[in-house]
Amino acid sequence: xxxxxxxxxxxxxxxxxxxxxxxxxxxxxxxxxxxxxxxxxxxxxxxxxxxxxxxxxxxxxxxxxxxxxxxxxxxxxxxxxxxxxxxxxxxxxxxxxxxxxxxxxxxxxxxxxxxxxxxxxxxxxxxxxxxxxxxxxxxxxxxxxxxxxxxxxxxxxxxxxxxxxxxxxxxxxxxxxxxxxxxxxxxxxxxxxxxxxx
Numbered sequence: 001x002x003x004x005x006x007x008x009x010x011x012x013x014x015x016x017x018x019x020x021x022x023x024x025x026x027x028x029x030x031x032x033x034x035x036x037x038x039x040x041x042x043x044x045x046x047x048x049x050x051x052x053x054x055x056x057x058x059x060x061x062x063x064x065x066x067x068x069x070x071x072x073x074x075x076x077x078x079x080x081x082x083x084x085x086x087x088x089x090x091x092x093x094x095x096x097x098x099x100x101x102x103x104x105x106x107x108x109x110x111x112x113x114x115x116x117x118x119x120x121x122x123x124x125x126x127x128x129x130x131x132x133x134x135x136x137x138x139x140x141x142x143x144x145x146x147x148x149x150x151x152x153x154x155x156x157x158x159x160x161x162x163x164x165x166x167x168x169x170x171x172x173x174x175x176x177x178x179x180x181x182x183x184x185x186x187x188x189x190x191x192x193x194x195x196x197x198x
């Protein structure tokens with residue numbers, strides 16, 4: 001049984017992040033069985049399909065998530081599917097041990113069939129947490145400033161130094177603090193400083 005913590009992660013993934021869990025197997029019955037296993041364990045499965053093309057179309061509409069799939073479809077094999085998925089998608093490949101032996105070291109998470117429920121649940125949890133961490137990291141990563149924004153910040157900084165007798169460091173820290181306090185970007189704050197002091 002899954003912990004409350006892991007259920008919370010799965011819930012958040014389905015809502016806030018709009019991550020999709022797509023189950024794709026060539027046999028509809030296999031796909032439905034995996035979906036039912038996941039649903040019984042608290043996951044929200046977005047879609048079930050039987051071809052690689054369907055999985056790609058669904059993945060494009062979700063933008064981020066997990067494709068849980070078999071090795072071969074009528075229209076492609078798992079490597080072709082992987083190559084066509086959005087970069088924010090993880091793949092969980094499920095196949096026999098014999099087939100998985102050929103798939104090692106390709107950056108795809110694998111589970112051998114027949115599946116153990118606990119292994120499936122823990123692996124999907126782990127992949128959802130990976131997506132969550134990636135999203136958080138991207139949100140926290142500082143955005144590149146354009147040349148125009150850098151120019152604005154420099155202009156405002158030098159204006160503050162000139163008008164308010166500040167050092168370069170003090171002027172920068174002042175704008176940074178105002179930017180954080182007001183929830184605006186540094187470039188926007190620089191624009192405000194320029195329009196007030198010019």
